[in-house]
Amino acid sequence: MATISLIDLMKSYGDIPAVKGVNLDVADGELIVLVGPSGCGKSTLLRMVAGLETVTSGSIEIGGRNVVKAEPAERDIAMVFQNYALYPHMTVRGNLEYGLKNRGTPREEINRRVREAADILEIGALLDRKPRQLSGGQRQRVAMGRAIVREPAAFLFDEPLSNLDAKLRVQMRVEIRKLQRRLKTTSLYVTHDQLEAMTLADRLVVMNSGLVEQIGTPTEVYDRPATLFVAGFIGSPPMNLIPVSSLSGNEVSAGLPSGTDIVGIRPDAFVLEQPAEPSLALEASVELLEPIGGESHLHVRLNSSGQSIVLSVPGRPEIAEVSDIVVHARLADLHPFSAQTGRRADNP
Amino acid sequence: MQTKRTIFPSKLLPYILLAPQLAVTLIFFIWPALQAVKSSFEREDPFGFRTTFIWFDNYRRIFADPNYLSSLGRTAIFAISVTLLSMAISLLLAVAVNRLLRSGKVYTTLLVWPYAVAPVVVGILWWFIFNPSIGLAPYILRGLGISWNHRIDGNQAMILIIIAAAWKQISYNFLFFVAGLQSVPQSLNEAAAIDGAGPFKRFWTIIFPLISPTTFFLLIININYAMFDTFGIVDATTSGGPAQATNILVYKVYTDGVLNLNIGSSAAQSVILMLIVIALTIVQFRFVERRVQY
Numbered sequence: 001m002a003t004i005s006l007i008d009l010m011k012s013y014g015d016i017p018a019v020k021g022v023n024l025d026v027a028d029g030e031l032i033v034l035v036g037p038s039g040c041g042k043s044t045l046l047r048m049v050a051g052l053e054t055v056t057s058g059s060i061e062i063g064g065r066n067v068v069k070a071e072p073a074e075r076d077i078a079m080v081f082q083n084y085a086l087y088p089h090m091t092v093r094g095n096l097e098y099g100l101k102n103r104g105t106p107r108e109e110i111n112r113r114v115r116e117a118a119d120i121l122e123i124g125a126l127l128d129r130k131p132r133q134l135s136g137g138q139r140q141r142v143a144m145g146r147a148i149v150r151e152p153a154a155f156l157f158d159e160p161l162s163n164l165d166a167k168l169r170v171q172m173r174v175e176i177r178k179l180q181r182r183l184k185t186t187s188l189y190v191t192h193d194q195l196e197a198m199t200l201a202d203r204l205v206v207m208n209s210g211l212v213e214q215i216g217t218p219t220e221v222y223d224r225p226a227t228l229f230v231a232g233f234i235g236s237p238p239m240n241l242i243p244v245s246s247l248s249g250n251e252v253s254a255g256l257p258s259g260t261d262i263v264g265i266r267p268d269a270f271v272l273e274q275p276a277e278p279s280l281a282l283e284a285s286v287e288l289l290e291p292i293g294g295e296s297h298l299h300v301r302l303n304s305s306g307q308s309i310v311l312s313v314p315g316r317p318e319i320a321e322v323s324d325i326v327v328h329a330r331l332a333d334l335h336p337f338s339a340q341t342g343r344r345a346d347n348p
Numbered sequence: 349m350q351t352k353r354t355i356f357p358s359k360l361l362p363y364i365l366l367a368p369q370l371a372v373t374l375i376f377f378i379w380p381a382l383q384a385v386k387s388s389f390e391r392e393d394p395f396g397f398r399t400t401f402i403w404f405d406n407y408r409r410i411f412a413d414p415n416y417l418s419s420l421g422r423t424a425i426f427a428i429s430v431t432l433l434s435m436a437i438s439l440l441l442a443v444a445v446n447r448l449l450r451s452g453k454v455y456t457t458l459l460v461w462p463y464a465v466a467p468v469v470v471g472i473l474w475w476f477i478f479n480p481s482i483g484l485a486p487y488i489l490r491g492l493g494i495s496w497n498h499r500i501d502g503n504q505a506m507i508l509i510i511i512a513a514a515w516k517q518i519s520y521n522f523l524f525f526v527a528g529l530q531s532v533p534q535s536l537n538e539a540a541a542i543d544g545a546g547p548f549k550r551f552w553t554i555i556f557p558l559i560s561p562t563t564f565f566l567l568i569i570n571i572n573y574a575m576f577d578t579f580g581i582v583d584a585t586t587s588g589g590p591a592q593a594t595n596i597l598v599y600k601v602y603t604d605g606v607l608n609l610n611i612g613s614s615a616a617q618s619v620i621l622m623l624i625v626i627a628l629t630i631v632q633f634r635f636v637e638r639r640v641q642y
């Protein structure tokens with residue numbers, strides 16, 4: 001049980017900055033998900049917390065103690081790697097026990113913790129197997145087991161599910177969430193999968209090229225993306241970012257905060273019939289209709305600017321491809337952005 | 349899985365293409381080996397006029413000969429020392445280079461040079477370094493209060509050929525160890541570090557077990573090398589002396605056969621050596637396939 005604080009944390013490889021000054025306070029028992037595109041510095045950040053990567057400047061506190069100079073072993077953390085990093089020459093039991101033995105944990109205590117972890121993760125029957133005799137999902141469980149037997153102050157996860165197939169990934173995601181709730185261990189979780197990020201996180205940290213773009217609960221981040229980058233990154237299909245200039249014929253500028261030159265509209269904020277509330281209307285031509293089960297994605301091209309946007313509409317509307325339609329969005333659902341600063345225009 | 353098959357226009361062509369290689373093998377390896385087996389069952393009179401077939405007499409005599417038995421013992425000491433020394437040093441170097449990571453390229457190339465040097469040259473090199481009258485090493489050792497003269501002291505002579513033979517093999521072992529170490533994922537090392545194991549513990553509990561196939565392979569290769577491939581080194585440094593102290597089996601085959609012209613005994617000795625090689629090779633394949641896997 002511990003808090004984690006990152007203070008002006010920076011990391012450069014030679015001249016190339018990978019993490020450019022990150023501040024983050026993780027509360028005790030909180031699950032923080034670091035999400036961002038490939039190469040944005042998520043793993044680097046996590047590895048600095050683990051002590052596997054040196055810190056260029058700034059500091060890291062775990063449980064109030066500055067650990068920047070501490071060895072990984074002294075930080076009281078456990079890490080789950082993307083490739084699991086199970087010791088291939090040891091049995092599952094050996095893998096679970098290794099960290100405890102190194103710390104001189106008494107035998108009965110080791111046995112108790114291994115039994116407990118095996119029960120929680122349902123790997124009791126696998127204890128005498130070698131990692132190569134396990135399926136991907138089982139390896140994943142063992143990797144989790146190795147982390148929880150240690151009963152560390154914090155868990156660090158670096159894309160732990162990315163080697164699993166889609167179905168298993170969803171299943172393990174739920175299990176990790178339940179497990180973390182149950183153990184209440186402070187966790188940092190890295191992923192580039194935004195669905196994973198949204199469903200797991202107590203709070204999300206959206207990163208882009210070494211910087212934090214926004215920190216907030218998944219709902220906060222989804223409902224009020226702080227920057228154009230977050231707006232485009234979180235949500236699937238992504239938010240449509242439409243220049244104010246192509247909203248011709250709509251009296252919206254008056255209602256928008258000053259400095260707004262781009263409005264963001266979520267695909268599901270569009271409706272095909274004019275709503276009662278104040279709204280804007282856009283003329284467009286339908287390019288493609290993709291039914292994806294309970295809803296459909298409608299790809300249309302705006303008549304005003306030729307920009308392609310995506311709408312997500314419930315059911316399977318009867319709309320012919322290559323037809324002209326008018327789409328509506330409530331003014332309350334618009335996200336105003338300033339192209340110049342790249343940030344929300346309605347933030348204080 | 350599909351294997352790629354090449355279709356030759358004529359049935360004869362593959363054989364013709366193989367012929368030169370097969371001929372070389374036959375003429376320079378198989379035929380002499382068979383000759384050795386044949387000679388080992390024969391006795392030749394001192395003038396080479398008459399040979400008599402004497403069954404296992406040569407072998408019986410060899411194993412009754414105290415000289416041969418003590419040479420066998422010395423060979424064991426020599427082979428084990430060379431193997432351990434060169435493997436230990438090359439593992440140390442490989443670990444050091446592996447730490448420097450991928451930038452170790454230049455370093456790697458330099459360390460490989462000894463392997464390209466002919467055994468005789470290695471022998472002469474070390475003969476110079478340890479030459480009691482002009483060598484650098486005896487000079488330094490004298491400063492430390494050790495008087496070095498491997499021409500008189502059998503133990504020192506043994507140490508000399510062990511060093512020379514081990515030195516030559518280090519580069520070869522080094523390459524394999526580096527390759528082995530590079531194949532151990534870095535994340536295992538990191539996981540172990542987080543699991544509270546210090547660098548030494550990590551090495552002995554994680555990395556060393558994972559490179560055990562490489563280690564075992566090298567063990568066999570090095571024993572083979574020390575026993576059969578060190579003739580040139582012995583010949584150039586000590587010539588088996590002083591007083592037989594460095595007369596290891598492979599050198600004894602030569603002295604008995606070529607210098608003392610005891611062809612029958614020499615042939616029998618070389619057949620025994622050959623059997624040892626075969627045995628070691630079989631052990632190697634058996635083991636590498638079975639035990640040393642995880």
Ligand SMILES: Nc1ncnc2c1ncn2[C@@H]1O[C@H](COP(=O)(O)OP(=O)(O)OP(=O)(O)O)[C@@H](O)[C@H]1O
Pocket residue numbers: 013016017018036037038039040041042043044045192
């Ligand atoms: N050892 C290194 N030497 C030099 N540059 C590095 C090193 N490790 C990472 N980088 C660089 O630092 C940046 C951040 O890398 P990092 O691995 O943290 O990305 P990431 O967000 O984890 O991406 P991904 O989602 O692909 O894993 C990248 O531009 C990468 O090229």
Ligand SMILES: [Mg+2]
Pocket residue numbers: 042043044
């Ligand atoms: Mg990464």
